[in-house]
Amino acid sequence: xxxxxxxxxxxxxxxxxxxxxxxxxxxxxxxxxxxxxxxxxxxxxxxxxxxxxxxxxxxxxxxxxxxxxxxxxxxxxxxxxxxxxxxxxxxxxxxxxxxxxxxxxxxxxxxxxxxxxxxxxxxxxxxxxxxxxxxxxxxxxxxxxxxxxxxxxxxxxxxxxxxxxxxxxxxxxxxxxxxxxxxxxxxxxxxxxxxxxxxxxxxxxxxxxxxxxxxxxxxxxxxxxxxxxxxxxxxxxxxxxxxxxxxxxxxxxxxxxxxxxxxxxxxxxxxxxxxxxxxxxxxxxxxxxxxxxxxxxxxxxxxxxxxxxxxxxxxxxxxxxxxxxxxxxxxxxxxxxxxxxxxxxxxxxxxxxxxxxxxxxxxxxxxxxxxxxxxxxxxxxxxxxxxxxxxxxxxxxxxxxxxxxxxxxxxxxxxxxxxxxxxxxxxxxxxxxxxxxxxxxxxxxxxxxxxxxxxxxxxxxxxxxxxxxxxxxxxxxxxxxxxxxxxxxxxxxxxxxxxxxxxxxxxxxxxxxxxxxxxxxxxxxxxxxxxxxxxxxxxxxxxx
Amino acid sequence: xxxxxxxxxxxxxxxxxxxxxxxxxxxxxxxxxxxxxxxxxxxxxxxxxxxxxxxxxxxxxxxxxxxxxxxxxxxxxxxxxxxxxxxxxxxxxxxxx
Numbered sequence: 001x002x003x004x005x006x007x008x009x010x011x012x013x014x015x016x017x018x019x020x021x022x023x024x025x026x027x028x029x030x031x032x033x034x035x036x037x038x039x040x041x042x043x044x045x046x047x048x049x050x051x052x053x054x055x056x057x058x059x060x061x062x063x064x065x066x067x068x069x070x071x072x073x074x075x076x077x078x079x080x081x082x083x084x085x086x087x088x089x090x091x092x093x094x095x096x097x098x099x100x101x102x103x104x105x106x107x108x109x110x111x112x113x114x115x116x117x118x119x120x121x122x123x124x125x126x127x128x129x130x131x132x133x134x135x136x137x138x139x140x141x142x143x144x145x146x147x148x149x150x151x152x153x154x155x156x157x158x159x160x161x162x163x164x165x166x167x168x169x170x171x172x173x174x175x176x177x178x179x180x181x182x183x184x185x186x187x188x189x190x191x192x193x194x195x196x197x198x199x200x201x202x203x204x205x206x207x208x209x210x211x212x213x214x215x216x217x218x219x220x221x222x223x224x225x226x227x228x229x230x231x232x233x234x235x236x237x238x239x240x241x242x243x244x245x246x247x248x249x250x251x252x253x254x255x256x257x258x259x260x261x262x263x264x265x266x267x268x269x270x271x272x273x274x275x276x277x278x279x280x281x282x283x284x285x286x287x288x289x290x291x292x293x294x295x296x297x298x299x300x301x302x303x304x305x306x307x308x309x310x311x312x313x314x315x316x317x318x319x320x321x322x323x324x325x326x327x328x329x330x331x332x333x334x335x336x337x338x339x340x341x342x343x344x345x346x347x348x349x350x351x352x353x354x355x356x357x358x359x360x361x362x363x364x365x366x367x368x369x370x371x372x373x374x375x376x377x378x379x380x381x382x383x384x385x386x387x388x389x390x391x392x393x394x395x396x397x398x399x400x401x402x403x404x405x406x407x408x409x410x411x412x413x414x415x416x417x418x419x420x421x422x423x424x425x426x427x428x429x430x431x432x433x434x435x436x437x438x439x440x441x442x443x444x445x446x447x448x449x450x451x452x453x454x455x456x457x458x459x460x461x462x463x464x465x466x467x468x469x470x471x472x473x474x475x476x477x478x479x480x481x482x483x484x485x486x487x488x489x490x491x492x493x494x495x496x497x498x499x500x501x502x503x504x505x506x507x508x509x510x511x512x513x514x515x516x517x518x519x520x521x522x523x524x525x526x527x528x529x530x531x532x533x534x535x536x537x538x539x540x541x542x543x544x
Numbered sequence: 545x546x547x548x549x550x551x552x553x554x555x556x557x558x559x560x561x562x563x564x565x566x567x568x569x570x571x572x573x574x575x576x577x578x579x580x581x582x583x584x585x586x587x588x589x590x591x592x593x594x595x596x597x598x599x600x601x602x603x604x605x606x607x608x609x610x611x612x613x614x615x616x617x618x619x620x621x622x623x624x625x626x627x628x629x630x631x632x633x634x635x636x637x638x639x640x641x
Contacts (some may be wrong), residue, residue: 227625414625414627416623479630480599
């Protein structure tokens with residue numbers, strides 16, 4: 001048997017030798033990008049393309065999509081977010097034929113079509129942490145195409161507030177002899193700070209324009225309605241106050257933005273400042289500014305940045321993780337790990353929830369995935385540190401016991417279009433079948449959900465004695481959906497008495513108070529004022 | 545096209561005043577409530593979204609089961625969810641007492 005132990009390293013050297021004429025001091029010209037990629041990449045390669053939740057290596061992805069499919073084909077694409085049109089073009093043109101990813105929101109319809117047409121095979125729809133983990137096991141990239149703000153002569157990189165997952169991709173690729181190619185906005189003498197050391201980087205190219213980035217976490221308080229305020233009050237009294245929740249993650253929706261905005265008003269009146277919501281794992285949500293300014297928040301660790309929040313974050317280094325240069329240092333992998341293991345609560349919304357509290361945002365004809373929610377909205381059974389809320393989730397008095405993460409689903413009983421949120425069967429089941437997936441794309445499994453909150457009240461599912469009582473508790477707050485109309489009035493009263501269900505009046509929440517005037521900021525302009533002018537919202541959020 | 549729906553419910557309690565909550569805006573509704581003679585309640589719904597008569601019946605039925613008040617209610621709806629309608633009904637009642 002002839003064993004060779006350095007084939008990956010040798011292949012890397014052979015590949016780099018093919019383009020040596022186009023490279024000077026580790027750099028190649030933007031105009032040579034397609035040629036360089038075509039020479040380096042071989043059919044069947046695993047190519048990790050930085051399409052993050054926010055930051056996009058869009059110069060490199062555009063170049064990749066122009067390659068000749070006769071030369072470069074059957075690539076296995078690794079990408080956390082399929083977000084740009086040319087990502088789909090890679091399948092359409094026959095350049096890539098397999099994909100492993102986490103989320104594809106903007107391209108979910110086109111992705112479903114590509115799968116139906118047999119142009120691409122989905123390995124799996126991962127949660128972020130799971131996808132990153134596989135980069136270090138069986139999905140190690142041969143080629144990584146990433147994005148940064150700055151590179152210096154040694155290839156050191158500065159990734160700005162949106163570091164996101166760049167270091168994770170670079171590490172997985174660089175340390176197993178893959179090739180790391182980075183597009184940068186500019187070359188500098190000295191990086192603002194070093195986020196990725198130069199010896200992890202093989203090739204640098206200055207992009208034709210700065211990388212694309214989206215403000216995904218800005219929620220205009222103008223659009224929060226009274227029902228969302230009511231649900232925020234229920235969460236604050238029925239869950240945060242009840243269980244003394246200090247460390248937590250919030251989803252992206254208006255429902256959770258409403259909670260952030262009533263902390264300095266309703267929460268203050270309840271005397272909860274310093275008692276709840278002190279340590280956060282979330283992006284720099286502009287709607288968190290009033291709570292930070294009012295002294296509620298001790299720390300925030302971020303997956304990524306948020307456009308417009310740069311100066312505000314830099315001016316609050318006691319709260320945010322920042323570099324010596326002053327700007328935010330985010331890291332999606334660490335933040336997901338923090339959200340999984342170190343927070344006591346996750347709360348988010350969904351489009352559909354079934355009678356067992358399984359939830360999904362998947363709808364027929366779209367293959368979207370869920371990003372971080374399945375990871376954050378699950379109980380980490382490896383956890384070994386205790387806290388009051390975590391232990392409260394168990395009724396066991398055994399000598400050996402474990403607590404449980406609080407996982408909350410926050411939904412209105414109906415969507416705006418009159419479509420019920422509570423359903424007999426998730427669309428995800430049919431979608432999974434039609435797309436040939438081995439698993440129905442469930443976002444959060446019902447057995448991980450401890451609480452469900454609707455405008456009708458709170459279901460304390462973790463207190464239910466059995467599956468039958470769980471279903472009854474859920475039906476009790478499902479309003480006039482078919483599932484809700486099936487609730488038995490007498491049983492609901494009994495569940496209220498035993499504390500498995502709570503209506504607003506049981507929690508001291510007055511519906512008449514559920515009003516937008518409870519929001520500490522009622523517009524983006526209010527948020528700017530709270531920030532002392534440090535928050536600089538993107539144009540589309542400026543109405544003045 | 546505006547659909548008009550009417551409902552009646554049996555009532556045992558009374559309220560003091562008139563009240564007016566909400567606005568006719570997208571995703572919202574306006575509710576005008578006034579005291580009625582004992583014994584029954586009447587509701588007129590004018591809605592821009594057709595085909596939800598059963599849902600209105602269920603939302604109003606639940607409200608009057610919890611609050612058997614003798615009132616005349618006029619609802620001008622512009623695509624409010626059942627959650628918004630239920631909240632506005634409770635608010636209208638609280639303001640009228």
